[in-house]
Amino acid sequence: MTLIARLLFATLTFSAVIANNVSGSFPSDFIFGASTASYQVEGAWDEDGKGWSMWDHLVRTDPGHIADHSNADVAANSYHLYKRDVQMLKELGVSAYRFSISWPRIMPYGRPDYVNPRGIQYYNNLIDELLANNIQPFPTMYHWDLPQNLNEQGGILSENFPDWFGDYARVLYQNFGDRVKHWLTLNEPYIHCHIGFGTGMHAPRIRSPGVGYYRCGRQILLAHARAFHIYNDEGFRSAQNGQLGIVISMDWSIPSTDSVDDAEAVTDYIAFKFGQYMDPLFSEQGNYPQRILERVATNSALEGLSTTRLPAFTDAEAEYLRGTSDFLALNHYSTAVVYRNASVAGMHEVPSMFNDVYIGSYSDPSWPMSETNWSAEYAPGLYNLLNYIKDTYNNPTIYITENGFSSFTGLVDDQRCQYYKNYLVAVQQAIESGVDLRGYFAWSLMDNFEWARGYTIRFGLYEIDMTDPERTRTPRKSALVYKEIIRSRVVDMDYNPDPYLPGSSHLVTGSALTVVVAALYNLLR
Secondary structure, three states: OOHHHHHHHHHHHOHHHHHHOEOOOOOOOOEEEEEOOHHHHOOOOOOOOOOOEHHHHHHHHOHHHOOOOOOOOOOOOHHHHHHHHHHHHHHHOOOEEEEEOOHHHHOOOOOOOOOOHHHHHHHHHHHHHHHHOOOEEEEEEEOOOOEHHHHOOOHHHOOOHHHHHHHHHHHHHHHHOOOOOEEEEEEOHHHHHHHHHHOOOOOOOOOOOOOHHHHHHHHHHHHHHHHHHHHHHOOHHHHHOOEEEEEEEOOEEEEOOOOHHHHHHHHHHHHHHHHHHHHHHHOOOOOOOHHHHHHHHHHHHHOOOOOOOOOOOOHHHHHHHOOOOOEEEEEOOOEEEEEOOHHHOOOOOOOOHHHHHOOEEEOOOOOOEOOOOOOEOOOHHHHHHHHHHHHHOOOOOEEEEEOOOOEOOOOOOHHHHHHHHHHHHHHHHHHHOOOOEEEEEEEOOEOOOOHHHOOOOEOOOEEEOOOOOOOOEEEOHHHHHHHHHHHHOOOEOOOOOOOOOOOOOOOOOOOHHHHHHHHHHHHHO
């Protein structure tokens, strides 16, 4: 699709909302939720038998690496305040909570020869509290806090990693599977591998952008498949009746111009950024996209290597991987404008994934930019992405497990409010277009430790004063907007609550006009 066609699409897909200031309604069984991750919110880093994670090790050996020299030793203190977290979820009206389980809290040394009973008890308490409030648990098994003991034995790059992860998954099934019906295995292979092994900005801080990056992704896919087969083959699925999916981050891309080169840049962006992880699991043929295998093999030869830096999966491995996700857990934040021209020459390190893909990218300056340097608001990108997945991978079941906008502190977060409104319009319209989209989770329920950025940026629907020992949670304006969308099941573009009004943390009633317009829109569409 040309750039002009995409811009025309942006006008057409939002026309109903522009005209009526209200979207169509979400299906009655559509799940709304919120998300967090263990290391980013739990705190209690060394309490009740928890072992060290590789992030605990990083912030102690190089505290200056974190932007504000902070750490997650206490973070949002969710380990002690989980009941308040569940109250917040209930205030929002969500029906599901995506959280992650800390591997070193369950297995302090990473292996099943010792399982920490107090770690098991904490997650039992959290899951039971959620269910008591009619909130479905969507736990992620691994959200980047690898036990340091395993990290020192080779970590994700080790041949043993899939088996280590499988043993860990088995313990989770045994202890929590009777109540968990949606498991998410590993979070964002592209981001984890790129920042952990490409740039070295995240733990384990190994810079190997042309070799380690690819091996990391390979091992994560095999680990996911190992957990899936254990669930199937050892009787957990038949006894517990749950489902498993993997969390894959996907930003969309549009061409900078209508040139053939820029169109090819979009195709390569998709293949390298998420086709690398989607194709082995969701495509009919399995394995990596052929264009990736050929590109990396060609570059490897030009670099004087005797073998490719990215070998294809064997036939046996491809068969082991294919079809091992009951659903796709999709994390999406933004869209990139991509190009390929003479200026790309010499732009990227050799060898690296970025040199292999051989493109440049930027955000359109007209798009509202968040306080991160990687996320700008362009909601039509999400609509296009969801339909691409539908058309390319036989319309898999999808849950959007992260979507959000960063800011600084403060309760009046109008840009985040607009972001959520626009992206949820894209979600609703994608459902209308036939995408099998079952749920949406806002990132994040509350402010958290944002990895190497520390607490310098905030994603929370609820603000937390990290200098306050009580870690008091206060709803932002975006929390009230999200709550009203959940309550009314429509997006009212004019809804403008005041977070400073007394009682703003309680149910906010929408206007009768909103409901009437939504009903008329649905009858006439």
